[in-house]
Amino acid sequence: MDEIIKLFQKRRSCRKYKSLPIDSRILDEITEAGQYAPSGGNSKTARIIIFQNQNLIQELEKIAEDEFAAMESGPDTYKSLRTSIVKSKEGGYHFTYGAPVLILICNKKDYGNSMADCACIAENMMIAATAYQIGSCYVNQVHWLTESRAVRKFLKRTGFQEDEDVYCGIILGHPEEPEFFDKKRTLKKNTVVTV
Numbered sequence: 001m002d003e004i005i006k007l008f009q010k011r012r013s014c015r016k017y018k019s020l021p022i023d024s025r026i027l028d029e030i031t032e033a034g035q036y037a038p039s040g041g042n043s044k045t046a047r048i049i050i051f052q053n054q055n056l057i058q059e060l061e062k063i064a065e066d067e068f069a070a071m072e073s074g075p076d077t078y079k080s081l082r083t084s085i086v087k088s089k090e091g092g093y094h095f096t097y098g099a100p101v102l103i104l105i106c107n108k109k110d111y112g113n114s115m116a117d118c119a120c121i122a123e124n125m126m127i128a129a130t131a132y133q134i135g136s137c138y139v140n141q142v143h144w145l146t147e148s149r150a151v152r153k154f155l156k157r158t159g160f161q162e163d164e165d166v167y168c169g170i171i172l173g174h175p176e177e178p179e180f181f182d183k184k185r186t187l188k189k190n191t192v193v194t195v
């Protein structure tokens with residue numbers, strides 16, 4: 001049990017990766033862990049789309065960059081979205097940080113638990129990745145662009161359906177930093193209230 005708790009403590013967002021693929025058996029274990037996630041009413045309507053083809057990942061990144069570059073941001077824009085817009089206008093925006101694997105989790109548009117179910121899957125996969133010393137990071141850009149016609153046209157090639165939206169994205173890969181998982185984590189104070 002201690003070992004499982006340690007995985008939660010070790011997981012942290014990785015934004016620098018080696019250009020090494022992930023062993024297919026390990027990737028299968030990670031995506032299987034995602035499928036054991038709970039879902040509202042046991043609906044299990046979420047689908048996991050795995051991209052390992054670098055040309056496809058780069059094509060999607062370019063579409064995202066063009067879409068963000070066409071948007072305006074102001075002081076009220078959510079800060080991470082504003083960063084995507086500003087960086088895209090500058091050019092060379094890479095929201096997948098060179099990771100060898102991008103996973104998008106999609107679900108039905110008209111189902112109230114879509115985001116929650118997808119986030120449960122994403123967390124299961126990130127914890128499973130940690131067990132294999134595989135770095136991960138949640139990436140939200142395709143979710144923000146889920147209404148974009150260009151993004152939806154691209155995703156159609158993966159079997160993405162009109163009645164679906166993208167709710168979560170994660171990236172996976174071997175961390176560039178050798179001691180990546182050894183960092184001591186600290187928790188924010190006053191998050192837990194016991195009554």
Ligand SMILES: Cc1cc2nc3c(=O)[nH]c(=O)nc-3n(C[C@H](O)[C@H](O)[C@H](O)COP(=O)(O)O)c2cc1C
Nearest residue numbers: 011012013014015080095119137138139140141185
């Ligand atoms: C809903 C959600 C969206 C996120 N979107 C992004 C993102 O688009 N890009 C990114 O680099 N990190 C993203 N993150 C990662 C957070 O920045 C990160 O979890 C947070 O800074 C805490 O760091 P840690 O994951 O190392 O504990 C996201 C995390 C969550 C839960």
